[in-house]
Amino acid sequence: MRDGLVWFKSSHSDSGGGNCVEVAACADAVHVRDSKATDGPQLVLPPAAWADFVAYTARA
Numbered sequence: 001m002r003d004g005l006v007w008f009k010s011s012h013s014d015s016g017g018g019n020c021v022e023v024a025a026c027a028d029a030v031h032v033r034d035s036k037a038t039d040g041p042q043l044v045l046p047p048a049a050w051a052d053f054v055a056y057t058a059r060a
Contacts, residue, residue: 009035025050 005024
């Protein structure tokens with residue numbers, strides 16, 4: 001773990017190399033990255049914003 005974060009892949013991801021995201025949660029932030037570009041940019045959100053996003057997508 002180069003960045004010290006523990007990354008988790010979406011439970012909806014498959015092993016076929018499709019579009020997948022990985023998430024790593026800390027006390028003060030949630031990091032999101034493309035699972036195919038792990039050295040690429042990350043989206044960093046406050047935990048409350050991540051919770052709002054997850055709640056929204058669960059309704060969609």
